[in-house]
Amino acid sequence: MNQYYITTPIYYVNDRPHIGHCYTTIVADVAARFQRLIRGSDADVFFLTGTDEHADKVVTSAAEHNVTPQEWADRNAAEFRRAFAACNVSFNDFIRTTEPRHKDRVVEYITSLLKSGDIYRGQYTGWYDQGQEEYVTETAAREADFKSTINGKPLVKRTEDCYFFKLSKYQDALQKHIETHPAFVSPPSRQAEILGRIRAGLNDIPISRPVTSDPATQWGIRVPGDDANRVYVWIDALFNYLSVVDTPERRSLWPAAVHLIGKDILWFHAAIWPALLMALRAAAPAYEWVKLPHSIFGHGWWISEGMKMSKSLGNFISFERLTAYADRYSLDAVRWFLATQGPLSGADADFAHAKFIECYNAELANGLGNCTSRVSNMIDKYFGGIVPPNDHNAEFAPQPGGGSPIDLALAARAAAKNPAAAGSEARAFHFPETIAFHVKRAIEDQAAFDMSASLMHVTEIVRFVDDFISHTAPFTLAKTMNTNPDAKPALAAILYACAESLRVASLLASPAMPTKMAHLWRDWSCAPPPNVALVELARFAGDHALSPGSRLTKGEPLFMRADPAEAPPTEKA
Ligand code: ME8
DSSP, X not given: OOOEEEXXXXXXXXXOOXXXXXXXXXXXXXXXHHHHHHHTOSTXXXXXXXXXXXXXXXHHHHHHTTSOHHHHHHHHHHHHHHHHXXXXXXXXXXXXXXXXXXXXXXXXXXXXXXXXXXXXXXXXXXXXXXXXXXXXXXXXXXXXXXXXXXXXXXXXXXXEEEEEEOXXXXXXXXXXXXXXXXXXXXXXXXXXXXXXXXXXXXXXXXXXXXXXXXXXXXXXXXXXXXXXXXXXXXXXXXXXHHHXXXXXXXXXXXXXXXXXXXXXXHHIIIIIXXXXXXXXXXXXXXGTTOOOOSEEEEEOOXXXXXXXXXXTTTOOOBHXXXXXXXXXXXXXXXXXXXXXXXXXXXXXXXXXXXXXXXXXXXIIIIIIIHHHHHHHHXXXXXXXXXXXXOOSOSEEOOOTTOOSHHHHHHHHHHHHHOGGXXXXXXXXXXXXXXXXXXXXXXXXXXXXXOHHHHHHHXXXXXXXXXXXXXXXXXXXXXXXXXXXXXXXXXXXXXXXXXXXXXXXXXXXHXXXXXXXXXXHHHHTTOOOXXXXXXXXXXXXXXXXXXXXXXXXXXXXXXXXXXXXXXXXXXXXX
């Protein structure tokens, strides 16, 4: 199986982590954990996140806090690391763009592109706000009647030396690549927007900023051979995906499988980044390995209680607010909610308290949690907490008039539901086949990067088991155990099928809820062994199935029911 390299954006260190950063990073984590599970190995999966530190706004906020930009970056990069650790994110590497291993590579890349001519020195002309010491776009200048929006003084037309990247040269190649690789810009709804912009024509783009006596302009990587210019932060940042794996040991990880990002930064990733890679590959034989990533996945936006998140509206979901949810409902419940209800497919998603509670109660407390409790309680009560024998083949197809206790249980249920049609309504439950179907589909959904669909197979399995329990009514069957010698083996077959199905559901749930599922595996003595691929692990009653005779402890309920009337958790002061 191919190697799988997944990245998140690298986050600006002027800000503190919030739901958006945690969301992208948790979704990437679920995908990475799923790929490790599918392969039964950590070796070929590489998950990168990190921080983007050379932005001008880092200098500004550092000054506001009376520290140097590097100190400010150190402090906030540590905050991001802390937040991601608290979210149980299993990244393989965390890159900070101020690290020499990154900066040195950027200098090498720019040097090659200068040599090949795809980066060239030219002149940039634009409207300049002298008070703010910054350029204003043509549109913004016109809207402001060519005056500074800050001090009202006229903007001046200014020309200065600058380095450009020949983006225009790659217009046709980019267009062709996107047209012939439908998964390159994902989800598909985002493709038209990018293609439209490319077809409209591409200009070369400035990729440097001047260095002056203003300290704000001194933060960043210098253009090689020219100390009066520094590399524009976006170009520096994009290169992180390559610089981290540009070592002899890691080069085989390239190209990335998925660059997961928010829709805000799609253009940089779906147009400028591939063009830079094409240019680098063409620049020197040493960059022959620099192919294009498989997919740029631009997810939608989290809003909050129906509105754009804003600190002034009081609906901002900070990292601390998420932590308060995790403290009350468990971190894994938060991860589950983000991964299944998030804006992955494109449309924005609402972080509304009522919606969180509804999802939590339906899928976790009353779903997976309740079903595992029911089954382990029955195994505790009827089999002394020991996994019952699995003598039945887990095909529960009632025979009309069949005499086994399972047939009778199924038929009795059907008769109770519709006395006129006794037998005909009885439903068959084919466990091995149904479970294999969900496992296969969950893997396919991962390949399509559909987290929600993939995780919904957990819920589907739980429904299947719940349905089976209500059809076979094992608690009724148990009442006949003293009088009917066939009742106990029937009960064993029913409960084994339920527990074994839930074991498989727990495997599929584990990338989103690693801690809770590890608890279940401990209680049920079924922790998956290392180095076994998911299809093997998940084979119903296969080599890694629940083993009859082993301990299955009731344990604590996985998820306590939430009270919808309780006030939403708030961050601690
Ligand atoms: O753009 N909903 O960094 P950044 C969902 N440094 N996701 C959100 C979100 C929201 N409301 N708000 C933010 C940068 N995000 C650059 C990236 S990459 C080479 C350089 C997430 O700190 C989303 O993933 O502004 C978005 O793309 C990212 O945060 C932007 O983070």
